[in-house]
Amino acid sequence: QVRLQESGPELVKPSQTLSLTCSVSGGSIRSGGHYWSWIRQHPGEGLEWIGYIYYSGNTHYNPSLERRLTISIDTTKSHFSLNVASVTAADTAVYFCARLSVVGRHFDYWGQGAPVTVSS
Amino acid sequence: QSALTQPPSASASPGESVTVSCTGTNSDIGGYDYVSWYQHHPGKAPRALIYEVTKRASGVPPRFSASKSANVASLTVSGLQPDDEATYFCSSYAGNNDWIFGGGTKLTVL
Numbered sequence: 698q699v700r701l702q703e704s705g706p707e708l709v710k711p712s713q714t715l716s717l718t719c720s721v722s723g724g725s726i727r728s729g730g731h732y733w734s735w736i737r738q739h740p741g742e743g744l745e746w747i748g749y750i751y752y753s754g755n756t757h758y759n760p761s762l763e764r765r766l767t768i769s770i771d772t773t774k775s776h777f778s779l780n781v782a783s784v785t786a787a788d789t790a791v792y793f794c795a796r797l798s799v800v801g802r803h804f805d806y807w808g809q810g811a812p813v814t815v816s817s
Numbered sequence: 818q819s820a821l822t823q824p825p826s827a828s829a830s831p832g833e834s835v836t837v838s839c840t841g842t843n844s845d846i847g848g849y850d851y852v853s854w855y856q857h858h859p860g861k862a863p864r865a866l867i868y869e870v871t872k873r874a875s876g877v878p879p880r881f882s883a884s885k886s887a888n889v890a891s892l893t894v895s896g897l898q899p900d901d902e903a904t905y906f907c908s909s910y911a912g913n914n915d916w917i918f919g920g921g922t923k924l925t926v927l
Contacts, residue, residue: 760915800868801869803853804908
Protein backbone atom coordinates (compact mmCIF):
# COMPACT_ATOMS: atom_id res chain seq x y z
CA GLN A 698 0.00 0.00 0.00
CA VAL A 699 1.54 3.28 -1.12
CA ARG A 700 1.55 5.96 1.55
CA LEU A 701 2.25 9.66 1.17
CA GLN A 702 2.89 12.09 3.99
CA GLU A 703 3.26 15.85 3.70
CA SER A 704 5.50 17.86 6.02
CA GLY A 705 6.50 21.47 6.36
CA PRO A 706 5.81 24.69 8.25
CA GLU A 707 2.18 25.58 8.93
CA LEU A 708 2.82 29.31 8.95
CA VAL A 709 4.62 31.31 6.28
CA LYS A 710 5.06 35.07 6.11
CA PRO A 711 3.89 37.04 3.07
CA SER A 712 6.47 37.39 0.29
CA GLN A 713 8.42 34.38 1.60
CA THR A 714 8.68 30.93 0.05
CA LEU A 715 6.36 28.11 1.04
CA SER A 716 8.20 24.79 1.17
CA LEU A 717 6.61 21.37 1.63
CA THR A 718 7.93 17.84 1.30
CA CYS A 719 6.03 14.65 0.54
CA SER A 720 7.53 11.39 1.75
CA VAL A 721 6.61 8.26 -0.21
CA SER A 722 6.57 4.80 1.35
CA GLY A 723 5.19 1.39 0.46
CA GLY A 724 6.16 1.77 -3.18
CA SER A 725 8.97 3.04 -5.34
CA ILE A 726 9.11 6.72 -6.20
CA ARG A 727 10.92 5.57 -9.35
CA SER A 728 8.00 3.52 -10.59
CA GLY A 729 7.16 4.14 -14.23
CA GLY A 730 3.71 5.32 -15.13
CA HIS A 731 3.30 7.51 -12.06
CA TYR A 732 3.71 11.21 -11.58
CA TRP A 733 4.11 12.81 -8.19
CA SER A 734 1.71 15.67 -7.76
CA TRP A 735 0.70 18.58 -5.59
CA ILE A 736 -2.90 19.72 -5.15
CA ARG A 737 -4.30 22.35 -2.82
CA GLN A 738 -7.63 23.27 -1.28
CA HIS A 739 -8.35 26.85 -0.30
CA PRO A 740 -10.54 27.29 2.79
CA GLY A 741 -14.13 26.44 1.95
CA GLU A 742 -13.35 25.81 -1.71
CA GLY A 743 -12.63 22.98 -4.11
CA LEU A 744 -9.35 21.44 -5.12
CA GLU A 745 -6.76 23.07 -7.37
CA TRP A 746 -4.14 21.02 -9.22
CA ILE A 747 -0.70 22.60 -8.78
CA GLY A 748 1.67 20.43 -10.77
CA TYR A 749 3.61 17.18 -10.96
CA ILE A 750 7.05 15.71 -11.35
CA TYR A 751 8.27 12.43 -12.81
CA TYR A 752 11.09 10.51 -11.18
CA SER A 753 13.34 11.62 -14.03
CA GLY A 754 12.84 15.23 -12.94
CA ASN A 755 10.47 16.27 -15.71
CA THR A 756 7.84 18.67 -14.40
CA HIS A 757 4.55 20.20 -15.49
CA TYR A 758 2.84 23.05 -13.69
CA ASN A 759 -0.59 24.65 -13.57
CA PRO A 760 -0.18 27.58 -15.98
CA SER A 761 -1.84 29.97 -13.54
CA LEU A 762 0.79 29.26 -10.89
CA GLU A 763 3.79 28.30 -12.97
CA ARG A 764 5.90 31.42 -12.53
CA ARG A 765 6.09 30.94 -8.75
CA LEU A 766 6.39 27.16 -8.59
CA THR A 767 9.21 24.70 -8.28
CA ILE A 768 8.66 20.98 -7.77
CA SER A 769 11.72 18.82 -7.19
CA ILE A 770 12.38 15.17 -6.40
CA ASP A 771 15.00 13.23 -4.45
CA THR A 772 14.69 9.58 -5.41
CA THR A 773 17.41 8.54 -2.95
CA LYS A 774 15.28 9.84 -0.07
CA SER A 775 11.98 8.82 -1.68
CA HIS A 776 10.47 12.25 -1.40
CA PHE A 777 9.45 15.16 -3.57
CA SER A 778 9.02 18.80 -2.70
CA LEU A 779 7.03 21.91 -3.52
CA ASN A 780 8.25 25.48 -3.35
CA VAL A 781 5.88 28.39 -3.91
CA ALA A 782 7.65 31.73 -4.07
CA SER A 783 6.38 35.17 -3.09
CA VAL A 784 3.36 33.88 -1.23
CA THR A 785 0.33 35.95 -0.32
CA ALA A 786 -2.77 35.26 1.74
CA ALA A 787 -4.27 33.71 -1.39
CA ASP A 788 -1.83 30.82 -0.99
CA THR A 789 -3.37 29.87 2.34
CA ALA A 790 -4.68 26.34 1.79
CA VAL A 791 -4.38 22.70 2.68
CA TYR A 792 -1.72 21.21 0.43
CA PHE A 793 -2.02 17.58 -0.63
CA CYS A 794 0.52 15.42 -2.33
CA ALA A 795 -0.80 12.63 -4.52
CA ARG A 796 0.31 10.03 -7.01
CA LEU A 797 -1.02 10.52 -10.52
CA SER A 798 -1.38 7.27 -12.40
CA VAL A 799 -0.99 7.23 -16.16
CA VAL A 800 -3.48 4.36 -16.14
CA GLY A 801 -6.78 6.14 -16.04
CA ARG A 802 -5.11 9.48 -15.53
CA HIS A 803 -6.28 9.75 -11.96
CA PHE A 804 -4.81 10.42 -8.55
CA ASP A 805 -4.75 6.97 -6.97
CA TYR A 806 -3.01 7.70 -3.66
CA TRP A 807 -3.08 10.85 -1.56
CA GLY A 808 -1.56 12.25 1.57
CA GLN A 809 -3.68 13.57 4.44
CA GLY A 810 -2.86 17.15 3.61
CA ALA A 811 -0.77 19.86 5.24
CA PRO A 812 -2.46 23.12 6.28
CA VAL A 813 -0.46 26.23 5.44
CA THR A 814 -1.40 29.74 6.50
CA VAL A 815 0.22 32.79 5.00
CA SER A 816 0.22 35.56 7.58
CA SER A 817 2.57 38.03 9.17
CA GLN B 818 -9.70 27.01 -16.66
CA SER B 819 -12.72 27.29 -14.38
CA ALA B 820 -13.40 24.64 -11.81
CA LEU B 821 -15.89 21.92 -12.57
CA THR B 822 -19.32 22.68 -11.10
CA GLN B 823 -20.74 20.49 -8.36
CA PRO B 824 -23.72 21.09 -6.06
CA PRO B 825 -22.35 22.13 -2.67
CA SER B 826 -24.45 19.64 -0.76
CA ALA B 827 -26.60 16.55 -1.05
CA SER B 828 -28.40 14.36 1.44
CA ALA B 829 -30.29 11.10 1.71
CA SER B 830 -31.24 8.54 4.30
CA PRO B 831 -29.45 5.26 5.01
CA GLY B 832 -30.24 2.65 2.40
CA GLU B 833 -31.28 5.20 -0.19
CA SER B 834 -29.39 6.30 -3.29
CA VAL B 835 -27.99 9.70 -4.13
CA THR B 836 -26.48 11.09 -7.30
CA VAL B 837 -23.93 13.89 -7.46
CA SER B 838 -23.38 15.79 -10.67
CA CYS B 839 -20.24 17.40 -12.05
CA THR B 840 -20.55 19.84 -14.94
CA GLY B 841 -17.68 20.82 -17.17
CA THR B 842 -17.09 21.85 -20.76
CA ASN B 843 -16.05 20.40 -24.08
CA SER B 844 -12.45 21.10 -23.05
CA ASP B 845 -12.49 18.76 -20.08
CA ILE B 846 -15.33 16.35 -19.24
CA GLY B 847 -16.80 16.48 -22.73
CA GLY B 848 -13.45 16.10 -24.43
CA TYR B 849 -11.92 13.15 -22.62
CA ASP B 850 -12.98 9.94 -20.90
CA TYR B 851 -10.75 10.70 -17.94
CA VAL B 852 -13.23 11.69 -15.26
CA SER B 853 -12.44 10.54 -11.74
CA TRP B 854 -14.18 10.80 -8.38
CA TYR B 855 -12.77 11.02 -4.88
CA GLN B 856 -14.15 10.64 -1.37
CA HIS B 857 -12.74 12.81 1.37
CA HIS B 858 -13.40 12.48 5.07
CA PRO B 859 -12.11 15.49 7.03
CA GLY B 860 -8.57 15.04 8.26
CA LYS B 861 -8.00 11.92 6.20
CA ALA B 862 -6.39 11.28 2.85
CA PRO B 863 -8.80 11.54 -0.07
CA ARG B 864 -9.66 8.16 -1.56
CA ALA B 865 -9.99 7.42 -5.26
CA LEU B 866 -13.37 5.91 -6.07
CA ILE B 867 -13.79 6.05 -9.83
CA TYR B 868 -11.49 6.60 -12.79
CA GLU B 869 -11.97 6.66 -16.57
CA VAL B 870 -15.58 7.75 -16.02
CA THR B 871 -16.95 4.38 -14.84
CA LYS B 872 -14.16 2.17 -13.50
CA ARG B 873 -14.08 1.51 -9.78
CA ALA B 874 -10.74 1.84 -8.05
CA SER B 875 -9.34 -1.14 -6.19
CA GLY B 876 -11.42 -2.08 -3.16
CA VAL B 877 -14.34 0.22 -3.97
CA PRO B 878 -17.70 -1.56 -3.58
CA PRO B 879 -20.23 -1.74 -6.43
CA ARG B 880 -22.47 0.63 -4.45
CA PHE B 881 -20.42 3.35 -6.07
CA SER B 882 -21.10 3.84 -9.76
CA ALA B 883 -20.58 6.65 -12.22
CA SER B 884 -21.39 7.78 -15.73
CA LYS B 885 -20.98 10.65 -18.15
CA SER B 886 -23.20 12.34 -20.70
CA ALA B 887 -21.74 15.11 -22.84
CA ASN B 888 -20.21 17.63 -20.41
CA VAL B 889 -21.80 16.22 -17.26
CA ALA B 890 -20.44 13.41 -15.13
CA SER B 891 -22.39 11.78 -12.33
CA LEU B 892 -21.56 9.68 -9.29
CA THR B 893 -24.25 7.51 -7.71
CA VAL B 894 -23.95 6.04 -4.24
CA SER B 895 -26.50 3.31 -3.58
CA GLY B 896 -27.46 1.69 -0.30
CA LEU B 897 -26.15 4.67 1.65
CA GLN B 898 -24.25 3.89 4.82
CA PRO B 899 -23.30 6.27 7.63
CA ASP B 900 -19.64 6.15 6.63
CA ASP B 901 -20.54 7.48 3.20
CA GLU B 902 -20.97 10.88 4.80
CA ALA B 903 -18.06 12.79 3.29
CA THR B 904 -17.17 15.32 0.62
CA TYR B 905 -17.03 14.02 -2.95
CA PHE B 906 -14.84 15.65 -5.59
CA CYS B 907 -14.84 15.12 -9.31
CA SER B 908 -11.83 15.66 -11.54
CA SER B 909 -11.16 15.64 -15.25
CA TYR B 910 -8.19 15.65 -17.52
CA ALA B 911 -8.25 19.00 -19.33
CA GLY B 912 -5.71 18.46 -22.08
CA ASN B 913 -2.13 19.77 -22.26
CA ASN B 914 -1.26 17.56 -19.27
CA ASP B 915 -3.49 19.69 -17.04
CA TRP B 916 -6.12 18.56 -14.54
CA ILE B 917 -9.18 20.29 -13.15
CA PHE B 918 -11.30 19.60 -10.08
CA GLY B 919 -14.81 20.32 -8.91
CA GLY B 920 -15.76 22.37 -5.90
CA GLY B 921 -16.84 19.31 -3.94
CA THR B 922 -20.23 18.06 -2.76
CA LYS B 923 -20.75 17.45 0.94
CA LEU B 924 -22.94 14.38 1.32
CA THR B 925 -24.99 14.07 4.48
CA VAL B 926 -26.48 10.75 5.48
CA LEU B 927 -29.61 11.70 7.38
